[in-house]
Amino acid sequence: MNSHHFAPPRLSLRFFPIWQRHLLVWKKLAASSIIGHIADPMIYLLGLGYGLGSLLPQMGGTSYLVFLAAGTICYSTMNSASFEALYSGFSRMKEQRTWEAIMNTPVTLDDIVLAEMLWAASKSLLSGVTVLVAVWLLGLSHSPMLLWLAPLALMVGLCFAAMGLIVTALAPSYDFFMYYFTLVITPMMLLCGVFFPVEQLPPLWQNVSSALPLTHAVNIARPLMSGNAPPHALLHVAVLLGYALTGFYVSLVLFRRRLSQ
Amino acid sequence: MTTVLSAQNLHKSYAGQAVVDGVSISLNKGECFGLLGPNGAGKTTTLRLMLGLIEPDGGHLRLLGHAVPRHAREARLRVGVVPQVDNLDPDFTVAENLLVYGRYFGMKDSEIEARIPALLEFASLAHKKDVKIPTLSGGMKRRLTLARALVNDPEVLFLDEPTTGLDPQARHLIWQRLHELTVQGKTLLLTTHFMDEAERLCHRLAIMDNGRLISEGSPRDLIDRNIEPQVVEVFGERAAQWAKNHATRHAQRFEVSGESVFCYVTDAQPLLKELQRHPDLRYLHRPANLEDVFLKLTGREMRE
Numbered sequence: 001m002n003s004h005h006f007a008p009p010r011l012s013l014r015f016f017p018i019w020q021r022h023l024l025v026w027k028k029l030a031a032s033s034i035i036g037h038i039a040d041p042m043i044y045l046l047g048l049g050y051g052l053g054s055l056l057p058q059m060g061g062t063s064y065l066v067f068l069a070a071g072t073i074c075y076s077t078m079n080s081a082s083f084e085a086l087y088s089g090f091s092r093m094k095e096q097r098t099w100e101a102i103m104n105t106p107v108t109l110d111d112i113v114l115a116e117m118l119w120a121a122s123k124s125l126l127s128g129v130t131v132l133v134a135v136w137l138l139g140l141s142h143s144p145m146l147l148w149l150a151p152l153a154l155m156v157g158l159c160f161a162a163m164g165l166i167v168t169a170l171a172p173s174y175d176f177f178m179y180y181f182t183l184v185i186t187p188m189m190l191l192c193g194v195f196f197p198v199e200q201l202p203p204l205w206q207n208v209s210s211a212l213p214l215t216h217a218v219n220i221a222r223p224l225m226s227g228n229a230p231p232h233a234l235l236h237v238a239v240l241l242g243y244a245l246t247g248f249y250v251s252l253v254l255f256r257r258r259l260s261q
Numbered sequence: 262m263t264t265v266l267s268a269q270n271l272h273k274s275y276a277g278q279a280v281v282d283g284v285s286i287s288l289n290k291g292e293c294f295g296l297l298g299p300n301g302a303g304k305t306t307t308l309r310l311m312l313g314l315i316e317p318d319g320g321h322l323r324l325l326g327h328a329v330p331r332h333a334r335e336a337r338l339r340v341g342v343v344p345q346v347d348n349l350d351p352d353f354t355v356a357e358n359l360l361v362y363g364r365y366f367g368m369k370d371s372e373i374e375a376r377i378p379a380l381l382e383f384a385s386l387a388h389k390k391d392v393k394i395p396t397l398s399g400g401m402k403r404r405l406t407l408a409r410a411l412v413n414d415p416e417v418l419f420l421d422e423p424t425t426g427l428d429p430q431a432r433h434l435i436w437q438r439l440h441e442l443t444v445q446g447k448t449l450l451l452t453t454h455f456m457d458e459a460e461r462l463c464h465r466l467a468i469m470d471n472g473r474l475i476s477e478g479s480p481r482d483l484i485d486r487n488i489e490p491q492v493v494e495v496f497g498e499r500a501a502q503w504a505k506n507h508a509t510r511h512a513q514r515f516e517v518s519g520e521s522v523f524c525y526v527t528d529a530q531p532l533l534k535e536l537q538r539h540p541d542l543r544y545l546h547r548p549a550n551l552e553d554v555f556l557k558l559t560g561r562e563m564r565e
Contacts, residue, residue, distance in 0.1 A: 096350070
């Protein structure tokens with residue numbers, strides 16, 4: 001590893017044409033992509049929400065369905081950004097050599113990685129807004145506080161895009177991503193209060209949970225879903241942004257090393 | 262003459278292994294310069310250094326008046342690149358590939374769209390404007406990659422093995438286009454391992470091996486300087502035996518490769534007369550070419 005790999009990111013507005021490129025590809029496949037964005041979270045939300053919800057008492061003053069809706073927004077935005085940063089990012093970096101083509105222009109690797117993160121976060125925003133519309137249509141909540149969930153989705157997207165890019169920078173092939181999903185993403189879904197309150201976990205696991213970014217996302221989303229301002233919102237936002245910025249920098253260093261070979 | 266690119270004493274090592282080992286090249290405006298070398302000679306790494314995509318371990322580089330890699334971004338604004346492996350966007354049509362690529366140079370959509378018809382014309386792809394990439398042939402993809410490299414109307418073009426993997430028709434069309442570009446005054450730097458390509462297109466060449474430039478000059482210079490002017494190739498089962506007994510007497514130098522013997526001579530007449538006495542041997546008498554120089558300088562062994 002060379003010292004210039006650790007240089008601070010040199011960002012420029014030249015990232016924007018790359019983001020536009022990703023958007024143009026997405027537009028061509030939009031129909032199937034949107035169906036995926038709606039179908040997956042809806043199946044969980046309605047399946048578990050109605051099925052399990054009918055067996056469960058009220059959760060903190062709301063129905064289980066509303067409780068679960070807040071978790072669903074967070075985990076589906078996490079999934080969108082992760083899939084984009086891992087599978088699609090890897091395909092652009094390696095299989096299709098899209099990055100290589102772009103780096104022969106005045107655009108730099110730093111711009112490319114920034115564009116990847118912002119694009120994956122854009123997909124999260126889209127996915128979050130889709131669930132939000134469903135929540136509104138189902139009549140689960142009509143509070144204007146719901147609108148705050150859109151910037152939250154974007155933030156969760158930035159956080160998980162950045163973390164995912166670290167994995168992409170290290171991945172020898174697509175198979176590698178299974179480890180990340182099995183060992184990081186799935187446990188996070190279970191430990192971070194998506195399906196049940198974190199307080200149900202043994203104390204040790206509660207401590208682990210408090211360090212995980214998804215927990216902080218859920219802690220913001222849940223009060224908003226019930227129309228309340230989330231307590232300690234600044235702390236939770238700081239944790240999410242901390243993960244995003246650190247992840248971005250670490251992934252950039254790793255990409256610089258990988259692509260200088 | 263204006264110097265478009267100057268590289269002095271470039272060095273780059275990977276894991277202690279020198280890949281580029283003291284390379285100096287300067288390019289004059291409007292010339293086509295060829296970098297020849299076997300696989301693994303360090304040609305692609307040299308190009309990547311010149312574009313500022315990797316940091317050199319030593320040496321100085323200026324491209325279009327900018328210090329590289331520090332100001333590579335500014336230099337690349339006026340550079341076009343044809344990479345060794347196609348990296349067109351498979352999800353886009355031919356025209357969309359040009360549009361999207363032009364945006365990376367900060368060009369406005371209207372500006373790019375105004376250039377697209379001429380670029381497609383140049384690439385003989387006007388009829389394929391709205392076709393998706395996976396349906397194009399290898400030659401069409403290469404031509405589109407060339408058109409894409411011209412989207413910003415660059416002053417310098419870097420071409421990394423532009424015709425590898427193409428059939429003769431496709432190759433000749435690319436050569437014709439590259440020649441047109443030099444006539445327009447563009448500066449070309451191309452790597453290749455096709456000697457006829459280099460001989461035909463390049464004003465000047467350098468032969469590279471093990472990270473070093475081992476000879477440099479015009480194609481004619483290289484031949485005159487490095488090798489005897491005539492070659493007699495002798496084929497046959499007993500060619501090697503014949504060479505051992507007779508070739509030394511009539512040829513300055515000879516090389517045996519399987520059932521072929523390559524005899525290098527200044528005057529071929531005595532050797533040809535000698536060959537008349539061996540009707541079982543077939544032979545070919547021809548002037549020396551760049552491939553002979555290349556094989557002499559880099560050896561006949563495989564590089565894998």
